[in-house]
Amino acid sequence: MTTLAQGKRTSRRPGGPSVGRPGFAWAVPATVFFGLFAIVPLVFVAILSFTSWNGLGTPQFNGVDNWVALAKDPVMIQSLGITVVLVVLGIVTQTPLSILLGVWAAGHQKNRAVLSAICFVPLLLSSAAISVLWRALIDPNFGIPGELPWLFGNGNLLGSQAGAIGVLTFVGGWQFIPFHTLIYQGAARAIPPVLYQAAQIDGAGTVRSFFNVTIPQLRNSMITSLVLMLVGGLTAFDTVLILTAGGPGTASTNTAYYMYQKAFLGFDFGTASAIALVLAVVATTISLVVVRATGYDKMRSTQEGL
Amino acid sequence: MNKRSARLTRALAATAILAVGVALSGCSSSGAGAASDRPAGVIHVAIYGDTANKVEQQIADTFNKTSKIKVVLDKIPGANYQQKLQTIISTKSAPDVFFNWGGGSIAQFVNAGLLLPLDGFIAQDPKLKSSFLPSVFNSASMGGHDYGIPMRGTQPVMLFSNKQVLAKYNITPPTTWDELLADVTTLKAAGITPIALGGADQWPTLMWYEYVYDRVAGPQLFDKALAGDKSQWTSDASMTALKDIKQLIDAGAFGTNFDSVKFTDGGSPKLLRTGKAAFELMGSWNYSTQQAADPAFAAKDLGYSAFPSIAGGAGNQTDLAGNTNNFYSVIKATRYPNTVRDFLKLMYSDEFVKAQLAIGNLPTTTNTVNFLSTAASPDYATFQYNLVKDANSFQLSWDQAYPQTASTAMHTAVEGYFAGRLDAAGFAAAMQALPIK
Amino acid sequence: MKARPNYAAGVGAVIWLAIIAIPLYVMLQATFETQAGYGKTGALGIPNTFTFENYVNAFSVGFGHYFVNTVIVTVSVVAIVVVLVPPLSYAVVRNQNRATSLVFRLFLLGLAIPAQAVIVPIFYLISLAGLYDNLIGVILPTAAFALPICTLILSGSMRDITPELYEAMAVDGASPARAFFRLAIPLSKGGLSTIIVFSALQAWNGFLFPLILTQSDSNRVITLGLFNFQTQYGVNIPGLLAAVVMSMVPVLLVYLFARRSLVQGLMGVGGK
Known part of the structure; x- marks a missing residue:
């Protein structure tokens, strides 16, 4: 619905840059699906990073203990x-x-x-x-x-x-x-x-x-x-x-293997979660920096320069 | 636009918080829930998935012929067994009965109150305990309760040798440490790696520590250290043991590239089989490994003997180290404890013992001795059985006696001292730092 | 392309081919040896036995309903990806407001989540949904984790459709939906087949999700069947490799079939 409404509205400005552009609704199904199975678990991992948990029983919150220990490890x-x-x-x-x-x-x-x-x-x-x-x-x-x-x-x-x-x-x-x-x-x-x-x-x-x-x-x-x-x-x-x-x-x-070791050889899910979070944030930051610095996210074709 | 995206962000955030809340509450419903939550009419048995589980299948089939409640075997890929078990064991998807190695492999489940003490079963059927050799049975006992019934077989560590190589250099399997050192010198001079070692796997290296520590200090040192007396690792006996190990390494006993050799992919057994090495300290499964690769070699030229004694040491020469046995343990939440008990009784049945012997495993039941002649390799089975029966003590492998959380650091220390990165004090400190609970 | 053949590059390519092919040859050769034969010669030796026994064994342990389950998982994952990714990429490319660029970054983040790190929360989610030990429970997260790279690839592909074409359609009064089906989809066929091949590969070779999220034999997939060739302390190398080769053949056929489109699709990733 949103899509159609937006389509009509934008088409009232003929020749404008957003002629016939799809609405955000087009991105919603994939985003929700992805959010549920990847981002929600990641949020859970973020919470686990402040707990002590071996996979059995209830995770115990231990504040920033895991983070402090990691910084000194x-x-x-x-x-x-x-x-x-x-x-x-x-x-x-x-x-x-x-x-x-x-x-x-x-x-x-x-x-x-x-x-x-x-x-x-x-x-x-x-x-x-x-x-x-x-x-x-x-x-x-x-x-x-x-x-x-x-x-x-x-x-x-x-x-x-x-x-x-x-x-x-x-x-x-x-x-x-x-x-x-x-x-x-x-x-x-x-x-x-x-x-x-x-x-x-x-x-x-x-x-x-x-x-x-x-x-x-x-x-x-x-x-x-x-x-x-x-x-x-x-x-x-x-x-x-x-x-x-x-x-x-x-x-x-390497750090990823250290995370695996902590999680599945030592069953220290709290520390493993903290490491996973560090990795995900660092990797995303670096890829964003690369994408931004090169203007890649502008989504323009090389062809346009010809 | 911005309004819409703000709305969406809020909606996403709300969903996320909701889902996390639900998931967290899922985790915190500790224990496997009430018995009535569990599947009806079946008991699930989680088993290490490998070639040996055809016997477990056979026993389950036998049981299901007469039982109204059926046994379902869930075969979990071996390399990932512990990972899967740890994930499901405190949830309602937990198995009723599961395969394990006793000791540290079940300690945290016991601590978390997940396991059923088997004392009640044993009171109802004393043979569930009396049918097994005590040195084996006790590795799954904790705090005065029994948590495991032995299954599959015992796996003591022995000194394997290539008889042809020994004959060529006039060597007999060493009975003392000094003989071993002398053999190393002879073999090294002849350009043969005296002892094959799969150092890249790390646990084969650990076997040397287990035996040398036992022979020098007796089983007490390790038992005390595991019980919390960390000073054991810096004791004189500990330092002597480390010095002996160092002496062997420095004599060139293991060659120069053991760091890159593995047992698990066939590297070190092949060194022994092809005569490029003369000895290998390995668990009893080495026999089947060699047999699969070269049946003629296993039958004719594969020698095996007990670990040599060390002069002046406190350990008894009959002491063993290794994997005492595999066990079945039971989840407290099981819906059908009586069915489980009856299923476990099959672990000392004649059918079980015969089937295990036929595939090369050595069960540790009192009736095993009746069927040794039917074993895949009767001589080998008999030698091993006597070794275990006569053992003064049977030390569970260190990495299985300690909690799982200790295994990585322990392996790193063991490997580090062998490679010369750690000195004796460094090794002792690393062992002291291991968690014992 | 180039006017003359580049001999130096050709020589380099042949060297690289050898580096790739020798291990593959070793693998194939081992699958035709008995375990005892392999034990005598080892990885690089000249084979002294020849047998189809390993393939027969592999067939008997892993290729009944394991195969069917794997096909079900793979086809479903591909279906989800094909339904979800094109509209998403279309929005990412054509609707460049803040919300969509946020979504694009979300998927960049998704690229960096190691599945091992989130497997335990996923297990709880799937259990809560009542999908544990159910193929659907394997399909959903497998598809979700295939989304980031597929989105990256297809967005690249769609980006190369010149804006003038969209504007022409809009002037004719076409809705965004019409432009999507008449323009975006037909012109990004290459990218579509690429994401089909990639998601199929991920689903086919997936190990972690089936390991943790299924239990009974009736829901087992091929990758979990490979453990039949290992013991606690070693591996039946020829047997395992034969099973690996067998499980690879269907993927190889699909790949050879789709290769041309794959290359075309990846052209999109690189901006053209």
Whole structure:
């Protein structure tokens, strides 16, 4: 109803910017549904963060105890640093590779379709499959390190912080680069050929047209991909759980995994809720900053600039 | 526009507050509610979902043939068993009976008043207690009450070996710590990893502490520490035990890359099986693991022996460590306690014992001894049974004796001392910091 | 696109293909080995046995009604997403007032909620609604958690429809609803198929919600069936991987079928 009323009202101003715009009612069903199953539980988590609760009986309010304890918890503080390192490493390794692969896959070479189909299979694998597969592959005696001692030495990849973080970054790339490649492939295909022709006339080679034409045209895709990597990287713990269990010691315990540990190994739901809240707020803030700083939320097409 | 959005914001906020209020009151309805709220005509049994639950299914089917109230098995994916159980156990979706490991795995449920003490059942049928070996049965007793009936089998930790490797270097399974050290030196010189260790799983590392502490200080040290006497961890005996462990690590007993090896994905059993390692300290399930991977090796070349003694130590050489058993515990709110009691009686039946032995588990009932010859591997079953029967004490794995909340920090400390990140004082301090309730 | 093939990129792509394909090959190869055979050779060895036993086993434990349940969950989740997301994206793109941009931020926040963090409250909500151990109870939260990324993708797609087209329709007297069905939907088909594929993947591979929110065997989905290949202290690797491969095949077929549209849809995410 609201929609129709608004539609009529706005159409009385012909030529105005909001001609035939849909009312807010269009957004309501999805928002209510989402609010009920995601935002309400999140509010509940926010309340739990001020309680002490092991999942049994009634949560006991304990004020800001969980927050104070977390602020002093060395593992929590260390985990923030590890999270930053993992997210940054993820972005700097995955972004260039995804761009290169996406641009390449957008071309018209023979066999490209088959190759890119295979490349995207990791997208389809569940975490159970990835865990079993990679655990077998990184075994120091019988996996890949055992076959290539000149590269991996004694294969004790999970024995040092650098090794553990390296493994996490590599497997993370294996798992997620296909997805980001897909984003760039789509965007690269949509670049008007006329831009390349113009660059060629100006005497630009492959490398120069890549940097002068392709990269600027992929700007919006980079932002999308960046937001997904940031948010995904901040909140991901599956690979940590599966591959290093946060070790050696706590050297690869990122904040999301620390939350999982608190919640489902220690059943300290109060502290886990506080960590979850920190993560959700930080991730949302960062993605909002990215979206705002780049003007992405203005919802304007790159095409308009042409 | 703004008015509308303000209205919407208010409506959303109201919905959220309402829902949270309802959800919170849902949580606070502590306990699993009245018996009459529970499903009629069935008892739910939550069971660890894995390949072994075909026996549990068989027993449930047997029971259902004669019972009007039926047993329904809810198989929960193993790796996530505890997570699921903890979520549902205080709600009306709780199972009537559930699988557990005794000790710390049920302590918080006992504290929360969720579990039914089985004293009444035992008074009605004394065999529910007398049919089981006491060293096993007692791991599920707390504060003078019994909370669990043993099911599946016992899983003591033993020193496994590759007989071919031992024969090649003229080694017999060590009976003393000094022999073990000497064997390590011999094997290391020959370029073989003396002892396979799945350090990335962390719990295999813990087994070394459990045995060395027992042999050096006797079972009392750990029992006292768990009861609240934290000074035990800094005692002389504790320091001696840590020094012995260090000596073994420094002798190169575990090789250099054990941090990256796992038992659970087959890494460390394979080291032993292929002769790249000579020994492995592991739970009795190692036999079935090896058998699945290479039946001929398990039958011919897999050796097993008790943990060696340590000279001057207070522990008895027959002391065991490991998983004493799995248990069934009962929720207080169960609607059909008598049916539950009758179902539990099957855990000492001949049918149960035979079926468990056939799949390689070793039940700890008094009638087990009658059927040892029908076991999947009779020699192995007999050796294990005698080990448990003759044990002076049977220490429940530390990570299961302590409350769940302690397990992460304990594993980190155990792994940290092995890796050299913690010194003895650091390890003791970490153990002292563990919650005991 | 480019005038000449880029050989360097081609070589790089082939190296990447190897990195992707070797683990996949290891997985496939293991599924055709007996457990004993796998125990002898291990991950990278040359197979010395060949058997279909693992597939037969996987079929016998996981592919009766588990399969049917998984299909029900997946189809329902996709249906909810397809009904809810397009009007939302339409509003987000075309109605740029404060309320809708607030909604857009709400969904950005939703992107950052780890399901593990909210699973316990969700369990209580679903129990209160009387939907515990009911497939509907799995479908609703699974669909809700698929919404943020689907909204992001479809909004991107719809954003690329030029405003002039809407204005032309409005001048002809078309209502927003008409513009939605005649213009927005037909011109964002690519984005629509992308969100179908993504929500289907999430539902198909979903583990946490079915784990916590169902109980009885009759409501089990395939992902929960995989535990039949593990013991307390280890995994039957060939058996598990065979089950994984089998559960992947239907998704793979859908994916290959929808791939073209998927790429087109994601073009929208990137602004064009």
